[in-house]
Amino acid sequence: MSNLNDLTALCLPTGSRLAADETQSRLSLSLEGQPLLTLRLNRGPELHVQLLEHFSHPEGQAIWAACYWLFARDPDCQRLVWQLQDVPHEAVLSGLLIPTSVNGQYCCERTLFWQLPQPWLGRSLTGSYPQQMVITGGKRHPLRAVKPQGEVYRRFDARLGAWVSLRTLEIEQDLARFNRWQNSPRVASFWQEEGSLEQHRQYLSKLEADPHTLTLIGCFDDQPFAYFEAYWAKEDRIAPFYDAGDYDRGIHMLVGEENHRGPHKVASWLSALVHYLFLDDPRTQRVVAEPRADNAKMIGYMHNQCFHCDKEFDFPHKRAALMVLGRERFFDRCALA
Structure with a gap:
């Protein structure tokens, strides 16, 4: 069995490869070798995530990929608290992110993330x-x-x-x-x-x-x-x-x-x-x-x-x-x- 502490890449059902360079306080993700986003991480009872840089992929897809990486990396992690400058409309509409009472702050709950049907089903009918x-x-x-x-x-x-x-x-x-x-x-x-x-x-x-x-x-x-x-x-x-x-x-x-x-x-x-x-x-x-x-x-x-x-x-x-x-x-x- 694989050790999740050694995880450096994940494969998506589409065949794409999500790779990471992660430290205690920083995470950089790439998809198929193309930069996706860079995050600042503040680890505590909840994992706080701040978007530092976002590259060419649609923001909603990039946020989903980061949530997937962080939840897969730590199966005990139950919530991610995101700090974002702009409203992530797609992520909010899908249920991936939930607005909090703090301006610019959004939560991603593990219980909701794994209920999103894509990409695991491919096509949900x-x-x-x-x-x-x-x-x-x-x-x-x-x-x-x-x-x-x-x-x-x-x-x-x-x-x-x-x-x-x-x-x-x-x-x-x-x-x-x-x-x-x-x-x-x-x-x-x-x-x-x-x-x-x-x-x-x-x-x-x-x-x-x-x-x-x-x-x-x-x-x-x-x-x-x-x-x-x-x-x-x-x-x-x-x-x-x-x-x-x-x-x-x-x-x-x-x-x-x-x-x-x-x-x-x-x-x-x-x-x-x-x-x-x-x-x-x-x-x-x-x-x-x-x-x-x-x-x-x-x-x-x-x-x-x-x-x-x-x-x-x-x-x-x-x-x-x-x-x-x-x-x-x-x-x-x-x-x-």
């Missing part, structure tokens, strides 16, 4: 989808947006020193991989979905046609390692077991590649998966999961990522633990880097 209530199978729920295709989330994990990304599953591309993962004894002991290629093709085709479930492949440095199902809880079998909100999302998780197991990898991909779901629609207030109640290792990993166990309950096929993570709790304790 679901959050602007209008609400219309419909009834499916006797369940009343919002009409869901058309499911995305391709890559939906990408972020460089500075702590892990690797890209973590999510893309939609493509049956022809991913069937053999999915089949191998499901027939692994370790996976089969919890998923109980062993079978042939044709059985798994039918399984994935059914989910592909189901508007309430999105099938995803998790990647580290663009190498597939995991399979996830993200579902709308209101239409799911879990709905009768708790008071499901209209935009609650649920997750099923499978790590297929042995070399990507372990708590440090879980911390990266689980936080990325939850981050994606909260960004995908700002109306989503909770992410839930229902692992087997005896899957102590997975439940422990989820506790480490701020999920709590609301209760245990009985599905027809298993005793499950209802794991819940609220939006406010996730972003308040957000350790993304």
Whole structure:
């Protein structure tokens, strides 16, 4: 794992490279080798930031890049206090900066920064989808947006020193991989979905046609390692077991590649998966999961990522633990880097 104290560069999902020359009291940032801005830093209980010099990039982009650098550099940093001569209209309108009662002073809150969908989503569609209530199978729920295709989330994990990304599953591309993962004894002991290629093709085709479930492949440095199902809880079998909100999302998780197991990898991909779901629609207030109640290792990993166990309950096929993570709790304790 990378030491954040040694951090000198970060990569953006666009492919651009953000590089820094940082001392205790000064920070100079460049983007793709071109100077971006220079800041004076006053470190204390809050990090005070004064803009000394701004170069050719739009100011809003430069301020965002500086906030990203400073939050990624120090995951414990919760607030940046900016001193600016001119009103940063773009940054204020987006929620990146909040005006204070002091003239020329603005705050950037970590809890707000990580809720901004760009550039992690690339293109955000679901959050602007209008609400219309419909009834499916006797369940009343919002009409869901058309499911995305391709890559939906990408972020460089500075702590892990690797890209973590999510893309939609493509049956022809991913069937053999999915089949191998499901027939692994370790996976089969919890998923109980062993079978042939044709059985798994039918399984994935059914989910592909189901508007309430999105099938995803998790990647580290663009190498597939995991399979996830993200579902709308209101239409799911879990709905009768708790008071499901209209935009609650649920997750099923499978790590297929042995070399990507372990708590440090879980911390990266689980936080990325939850981050994606909260960004995908700002109306989503909770992410839930229902692992087997005896899957102590997975439940422990989820506790480490701020999920709590609301209760245990009985599905027809298993005793499950209802794991819940609220939006406010996730972003308040957000350790993304």
